[in-house]
Amino acid sequence: MSGELLVQAALIGPAVAGLGWLALSGLPWPWARRVGGGLVALAAHVAAWWVLVREFRGGSVVWRTMEPGLLGASLAVAGTLAVLIVGPRAESLPRGQSIAAVVGLAVAATGVVGTSYARSLTLQAVLLPLPTIAAGLAALATGRAGARGLLGLALADGAAVAGLCVLLDRSGTTAVTPAAMGLGAGLLLGAAAAKAGAIPFFGTWRLAATEGPGALVSTALRAQGVALAALVAFGITGVTESVPLAWAAAGAALLAGASGILVRGEAGSVAAVTGAGAALPFLALGLGGAVGARAFLALFPAFLLAAAGLQALAWPGPERWRPVLLARWVGVLATGVLVLSLLGLPPGGGFPGAWLALSLAQERVGSSLWYLAIAGTAALGLAAAAVASVPLARAARPRGLAAAIAGPLALFLVYLGTQPVRLGLGWLVRIEREAGLPEVLPASGAPALPAISGLDLFLAALPALALAIAFLALARGVREEGAAFTPLLGEPGAPGRLRRAVEPLLGRARRWSLGIAAATLVEATALAGAACVVLKSVDLGFL
Amino acid sequence: MPALGVPIALLAGLLAELAAGAVRKRPFDVLREAWTEARALLRGEARPSLLEAAGLFAALLGSGLVATAAIRGRPGSVAFVYLALVLAAVGAQTAAADPLMGERRAARERLAAVAAEPAFLVALGASFLRWGAEDLDAVRGAHEVLGSAFAVGPPAAAAGAILAAVVLVVAGAIRLPRAPDDNDLPPRLIVRLAGWAAAGATALVAGSLVAGGEGGPELLLSAGVAVGAAAVLGASRELLRGRGLLAAPVLAVAAAGAAYLVTRA
Numbered sequence: 001m002s003g004e005l006l007v008q009a010a011l012i013g014p015a016v017a018g019l020g021w022l023a024l025s026g027l028p029w030p031w032a033r034r035v036g037g038g039l040v041a042l043a044a045h046v047a048a049w050w051v052l053v054r055e056f057r058g059g060s061v062v063w064r065t066m067e068p069g070l071l072g073a074s075l076a077v078a079g080t081l082a083v084l085i086v087g088p089r090a091e092s093l094p095r096g097q098s099i100a101a102v103v104g105l106a107v108a109a110t111g112v113v114g115t116s117y118a119r120s121l122t123l124q125a126v127l128l129p130l131p132t133i134a135a136g137l138a139a140l141a142t143g144r145a146g147a148r149g150l151l152g153l154a155l156a157d158g159a160a161v162a163g164l165c166v167l168l169d170r171s172g173t174t175a176v177t178p179a180a181m182g183l184g185a186g187l188l189l190g191a192a193a194a195k196a197g198a199i200p201f202f203g204t205w206r207l208a209a210t211e212g213p214g215a216l217v218s219t220a221l222r223a224q225g226v227a228l229a230a231l232v233a234f235g236i237t238g239v240t241e242s243v244p245l246a247w248a249a250a251g252a253a254l255l256a257g258a259s260g261i262l263v264r265g266e267a268g269s270v271a272a273v274t275g276a277g278a279a280l281p282f283l284a285l286g287l288g289g290a291v292g293a294r295a296f297l298a299l300f301p302a303f304l305l306a307a308a309g310l311q312a313l314a315w316p317g318p319e320r321w322r323p324v325l326l327a328r329w330v331g332v333l334a335t336g337v338l339v340l341s342l343l344g345l346p347p348g349g350g351f352p353g354a355w356l357a358l359s360l361a362q363e364r365v366g367s368s369l370w371y372l373a374i375a376g377t378a379a380l381g382l383a384a385a386a387v388a389s390v391p392l393a394r395a396a397r398p399r400g401l402a403a404a405i406a407g408p409l410a411l412f413l414v415y416l417g418t419q420p421v422r423l424g425l426g427w428l429v430r431i432e433r434e435a436g437l438p439e440v441l442p443a444s445g446a447p448a449l450p451a452i453s454g455l456d457l458f459l460a461a462l463p464a465l466a467l468a469i470a471f472l473a474l475a476r477g478v479r480e481e482g483a484a485f486t487p488l489l490g491e492p493g494a495p496g497r498l499r500r501a502v503e504p505l506l507g508r509a510r511r512w513s514l515g516i517a518a519a520t521l522v523e524a525t526a527l528a529g530a531a532c533v534v535l536k537s538v539d540l541g542f543l
Numbered sequence: 544m545p546a547l548g549v550p551i552a553l554l555a556g557l558l559a560e561l562a563a564g565a566v567r568k569r570p571f572d573v574l575r576e577a578w579t580e581a582r583a584l585l586r587g588e589a590r591p592s593l594l595e596a597a598g599l600f601a602a603l604l605g606s607g608l609v610a611t612a613a614i615r616g617r618p619g620s621v622a623f624v625y626l627a628l629v630l631a632a633v634g635a636q637t638a639a640a641d642p643l644m645g646e647r648r649a650a651r652e653r654l655a656a657v658a659a660e661p662a663f664l665v666a667l668g669a670s671f672l673r674w675g676a677e678d679l680d681a682v683r684g685a686h687e688v689l690g691s692a693f694a695v696g697p698p699a700a701a702a703g704a705i706l707a708a709v710v711l712v713v714a715g716a717i718r719l720p721r722a723p724d725d726n727d728l729p730p731r732l733i734v735r736l737a738g739w740a741a742a743g744a745t746a747l748v749a750g751s752l753v754a755g756g757e758g759g760p761e762l763l764l765s766a767g768v769a770v771g772a773a774a775v776l777g778a779s780r781e782l783l784r785g786r787g788l789l790a791a792p793v794l795a796v797a798a799a800g801a802a803y804l805v806t807r808a
Contacts (some may be wrong), residue, residue, distance in 0.1 A: 261657055329593050336597050336637070345630045346608065358622035362677055369806065372668060375622070380664055383629045384657045390633065390640050391650075394594050451623055452608070459545035460611055464603030467549070468596045471584070471733055479590040486640075488654050 003061035006051050010076060011066065011113045013044020014083070018106020025099055034091065041106065045084060048076045048113065056427065065120035065175070071234055071297075071431045072227075075116040078301045079223030082308035083109040085409065086219045088401045089312040093213055094319060097141055101213035104138030107131075108220030115227040119235070122174045124228075125164045125533040129157045129526055131195075131217070131224045135207060136519065139214025142318070144513060146212015151515050152203030153221070154522035156194035160228065161529035163187030165536075167236070174537045176235045181242050188232045189245060189282075193252070196225025197271065197307075198278035200255040208311070209263075209271035211318055219308045222274070226281060226300050233285045234435045239293040243370070246286030246361070250377035253279035257384025264487040266316045269392045274307045276385035277342030277350060283378050284357040290437045291360045291446050297428050298449065299344075299353030302416050306341035306349060309334065309409045314396045325480070327403035331396035334406035339389050341413040343382045347457060349413030352449050354382070359447035388488055395485040418454045548607035551614060555746045555773045556606075556739025559716075562777030580732035591733045594637060601634025602737035606744035612679050613747035613769075619679035621671050624748060625664065631741040632656060632718045638737040639720035652720045655787030659717035662794035666710040669802040670752040673704040679748075683755045691754035691764060703804025708749045710798045712772050715745035716780035717787040717794075742780070746773035 021037025051061050052073040061068055068076065083105050090101035111130030118124050132153045139147040166184035171177050179185065194203035197218060204225065208218040233239045253276050260272035281303060284295035314335050323331065337348060344354020361375035398406060432439070440446050472478060509515065557573075564570040583589040591599075608627040612619025636656060640649045671677065673692065674685040689695045692704040719738050750769025755761060783790050 257657075261654065332593050333597055336601070340601075340630070345605075345626055345633070347604070351626065355620075355622050355626060358626075359620055359677075362621055365672075372672075376664055376668055379622075379625055379629075380660055382626075383632075383660050383664070386629055386633045387636055387653050387657050387660075390637050390653060393597070393637065394640065447620070451620075452618060456545045456611075457608075460548055460607040461604050463546055463549040464600050464607055467603055467736070468600040471591050471599065472596055475584050475590040476587045477590050478596070479592045481592040481594065486650050488650050488657075 001050070003051075003054065003059070004063040006047050006054070007061060007063040007066050007068070007117060009047035010044055010051055010080075011110060011117065013047060014041060014080060014106045014109035014113065017041035017044060018103045021106065022099060022103050037102070037106075041084065041087065045077075045080045048073070048080050052077050056430070065123055066117040067119045068117040069434055070427070071230055071434065072116045074427070074431070075223070075227045075230055075300070076113045078304045079112040079116060079220070079227060080109050082219050082223055082304045083112070085305065085308040085405055086216050086312050088405065089315070089317070090213065090216045092319075092399055092401075093317060097213040097318065100138040100141030101216045104134040104213070104217040105220055107134040108217050108224070112220050112223040112227060115224050115231070119176045120174050121164045121168050121176060122534055122537040124231070125161050125530040128160050128228075129523060129530065131220050132157050132523065135214050135217040135221055136523070138217045139207060139210070139212055140516070141214075142212040144510060144516065146210045146214050147516055148210050149203050149206030149208075150519035151522065152194055152199075152206060154519045154526060156191040156203050157526035158522055158529065159187045159194075160191035161526050161533065163191065164533055165529065168533060168536060172540065174540055176231065178238055179236050181237045181240060185232050185237050188228060188236075192225045192228035192232065193248075193278075193282055194225070195221050195228065196278045196281075197222050197275050198225070198249070198252050198282055200252060200259050200275055205271050205275050208274060209268045211267050211316055215267060215315060216311060219311050222278065222307055223304055225278070226304060229282065229285060230296070230300070233296070234293070234431075239285060239288050239296075239435065239437060241288030241292070242286050244286075246283055246374050249279045249282035249286050250374045250381070253283065253378040253381030254384070255381070257381035257388065260385045260388030261488050263388075264489070266314055266392060266395050266485045269389055269485070270310055270315050273339055273342055273385050273389045273392065274310060276381055277303050277307060277344075279378065279381065280344055280350065280354055280357060283374075284353065287357060287360045287364070289360070290432060290440045291356060293432060293435065293437050294428055294440070294449070295353045295356035295360060297353075297431060298356060299350055302341050302349030302353065302413060305409060306338045306413055309406050310338045310342065312402050313338065313398045313406050314392050316395070323397045323403075324400060327398050327400045328396070330403040330407045331398035332393050334403070334410035335393040335396040337410035337413055338406070339386070339392060341417065343386045343389075345382070345386060346452070347414050347417040347461070349416035351417040352419070352451060355451040356447055356449060363447060391485045391487070394481065418457045419450050545607070545611045547614070548609070548611035549603050549740065552603075552606035552610040552740045552743035552747065553736065555610075555743030555769060556741070557743070558770055558773040559742040559746060559777035559780065560735075560739060562774040563781040566778045566781040577732060577735060580735070584732055589732065594640065595733045598634045598637030598640070599733050599737045602631050602638060603634070603740050605629070605631030605634055606740035609744040610747050613744070613751040615680070615683065620677055621668065624679065625667060628741075628744060628748070631744050635719050635734075635737040635741045639734045649720060652787070655791065656718040658788050658791035659714040659794060662710055662791060662798040663714035663718060665795070665798035665802055666707045666714060667748075669707040669798065669805045670704060670711060670749075672802070673700060673707065673805045679751055682752055686755040686761065691768075692752070693754070699804050699807060703801045705753065706797060707801035707805065708753045708772070709775065710794050710801060711752075712745060712749045712776045713779040713783070713790070714794045714798070715742065715749070716776045717783060717790060719780070721780070721784065742776050743773065746776050
C-alpha cells in the first residue's frame with residue numbers, strides 16, 4: 001500500500017467512521033452502527049500503525065505536507081488508541097448524548113492525526129480548531145450544563161492561530177522550521193497546555209470535569225494538545241531548556257493537586273488527576289535537552305492512554321447502573337494503576353518519564369537551586385493529587401466492555417512502568433536523532449532509564465503481593481463495599497457572602513448563555529485567523 | 544536484597560507502633576490488638592475489601608522499594624525515594640479509605656496528609672542537600688568519609704540536618720492513616736500493616752540520611768538512628784493524633800528553617 005494512501009486512511013478514516021456510525025444510527029439495530037463504525041475506526045487505526053511501522057523501519061511516508069516522521073506517527077497512534085479506548089464508553093451513553101460523543105470523538109480524532117502529521121503551518125491552522133468545534137458541539141448536546149470550558153478552548157485556538165501567524169510572518173515559509181523560543185512558540189505551547197488539560201480550571205480541564213458527553217471528547221483534545229506541544233518542541237524550538245515553561249508546568253501540577261483536594265465529585269477528580277499528569281510532559285519539555293526530550297517521549301504515551309482509560313472507567317457520566325462484580329473488581333484495580341501511571345508513581349506507566357524529569361531537575365541543582373524548587377513544586381502537586389484521588393478507585397463502576405479494555409490497558413501500563421524486558425530504546429534514539437538532539441552518553445552521568453530494573457521491581461513486589469494475597473486467602477473472600485465518592489473537604493456548606501453576591505450575576509450570564517456566545521465569537525475569530533493564515537500562505541506559494 | 548525491603552520496613556514500623564503504645568503507657572497493647580485482629584481475619588469475620596488489599600499492596604511495594612534503597616540494596620535517588628514514599632503513603636491511605644472504617648475520618652486524615660506534604664518534601668530535600676548528594680548511596684559515601692550528621696560541622700548545618708530529619712519523621716507520621724479505635728468498626732489489621740510499612744520506610748530513610756557507612760560501628764549507628772527515628776515517628780503519631788492539620792504549618796516553617804540552615808552552610 002502506498003504511503004499516500006496510508007496517510008489518507010489514517011487521517012480521514014476516523015471522521016468517516018464517525019459519520020458512518022451516525023448514518024447507521026438511524027437503523028433499529030444498534031449492532032449495525034457498532035460493527036460498521038467500529039470496523040472503519042479500527043481500519044483507520046491500523047493505517048496509523050502501518051505508518052508508524054514504516055517510519056520505524058526507516059521508510060518515508062509522505063502525502064503533500066503531511067510528513068509524520070517517527071514522532072508524528074507515534075503521536076497519531078497513541079492519540080487514536082486513546083480515542084478508541086474511550087469510544088465504547090461514549091457508545092454506552094443515552095442515545096442523543098451517545099451520537100454527540102461518538103461523532104465528536106471521531107471528528108476530533110481526525111484533527112489529532114492531522115496535528116500529528118502536518119509539517120505545514122497552514123495545515124496546522126486549518127486543523128487546529130477541528131477538535132474544539134467537535135467537542136463544543138458534543139458538549140452542547142445536553143444544553144448549557146455540559147458546555148463548560150468552551151471559552152478556554154476557543155481562546156486556546158485563537159492563541160495557537162496567532163502563534164502560527166507569528167511564526168509564518170517571521171520565517172517567511174509555510175513549512176515548520178526551527179526558530180528560537182519566542183512569542184510564536186510560546187503562544188502555541190500555551191494553547192497546547194490548555195488543550196492537553198494541564199491548565200487548571202481552563203479549557204479541556206473544565207470540559208473534562210462535566211458529566212456531559214463533551215467530557216469524553218476531552219480525550220481527543222488532550223491528544224491534540226500533546227501533539228501540538230511535540231510539534232513546537234521537536235519541530236520548532238529543538239527542545240531547548242525553558243525555565244519559565246518548567247515553572248509554569250510545575251505550578252500547574254501543584255494547582256492540579258490542590259484542585260484535587262477541592263473537588264467534590266468523580267468527574268472533577270478525574271480532571272484533577274489527569275491535569276496533574278498533563279503537566280509532566282510540559283515539565284519535561286521545559287527542562288529541555290536530550291534527557292528532557294527522552295522524559296517527554298517516555299511520558300506522552302502513558303499519559304494519553306492512562307487519561308483515556310481513566311475517563312472511560314472513573315468518569316461518572318449521566319447514567320447510573322450496578323456493575324457486575326468482576327467488572328467492578330477489574331475497574332477498581334485498573335483505576336489504581338491508571339492513577340499511578342498518570343501521576344508518575346511506580347509501577348505505573350508514567351513512572352520512568354516522571355522519574356527522569358524530576359531527576360533531571362535534581363541534576364541541574366548544581367547550576368541553580370531554583371531547579372530544586374521546580375522539581376519540588378511538581379512533586380508536591382503529584383503527591384497531593386495522588387492522595388486526593390484515593391476515593392476515585394472506589395467509585396469506579398465500569399461496564400463489562402470498559403473493564404475488559406481497562407484490564408489489559410492497566411497491564412500494559414505496568415509493563416511500561418517496569419519494563420521487565422526493555423523495548424523501545426531504538427524508538428527513543430531514532431526520534432532523538434530525527435530531532436537533531438545530542439546523544440546522551442552514559443559517561444556524562446545524566447539520569448538514564450530505567451530507574452529500577454524490572455527484576456528488582458519484581459523482587460520488591462513479590463513479598464508485597466504475597467502478603468496482600470495471603471490476606472485475601474486467609475479471610476476466605478473479599479468484602480464488597482459501596483461505590484461512593486467521598487470528597488476530601490466533605491459536602492459543600494452554605495455559600496459564602498461573596499458567592500451569594502455574585503450568584504445572581506452568574507445565573508443571569510448562564511441564562512443568556514454569555515459563555516457560549518463568547519466562546520462562539522472567539523472561535524469564529526480563530527477561524528478567521530486561520531483563513532488569514534491560508535491567504536498569507538497562498539501569497540507565499542502554498543498552493 | 545530487594546525482597547528484604549518489605550520485612551525490614553514492617554519491622555521498623557512495628558517499632559514505631561510500640562513507641563506509640565509507650566506514649567499511651569500501654570506499649571504492648573498493639574501486639575494484643577494485632578493478634579485479636581489476626582484471629583478475626585482467620586475466622587472470616589474481617590474480610591478485606593479489594594481496595595484495602597490493593598492499598599496494602601501499594602503501601603508494601605512503595606515501602607519495600609524505599610527500604611531496599613535505604614539498606615543499600617538498590618538505587619535511591621531523591622526522585623525515586625520520594626515517589627516511592629508517596630506510593631507507600633497513598634497505599635496506606637487507600638487501605639484506610641473503606642467506608643466501614645469511617646470514611647469521613649479517613650478523608651480528614653488524607654487532608655492532614657496533604658497539609659504535611661510540603662514539610663515532608665522540603666525536609667527530605669534539605670537532608671539530601673546537606674550532603675550535596677543526589678542519592679542515598681552518595682549520602683552513605685559522605686557518611687563513610689566525613690561522619691554522621693551529628694559529627695560534621697559547621698554547627699548550623701549539622702543542626703539543620705538533624706532538624707530536617709526530625710521534621711521528615713514527624714511529617715511522615717502525619718502522612719499516614721491510623722487504624723480507627725472505635726470498637727464498633729471492623730478489625731483493621733490490613734490498615735495497621737499498611738501503616739507500619741510506610742512508617743518503617745520513612746524511619747529507615749531518615750536514619751540513612753543522618754548516619755550510615757560500610758563499617759561495623761557506622762552500621763550500628765545507622766541502625767540505632769533508624770530505631771530512634773521509628774520511635775520518634777510512633778510517638779509523634781500518637782501525640783499529634785487529630786492535630787495533623789494544626790501541626791502541618793509549624794512543620795513547614797521548621798522544614799524551611801532546616802533548609803535555610805543547610806543551604807547557608
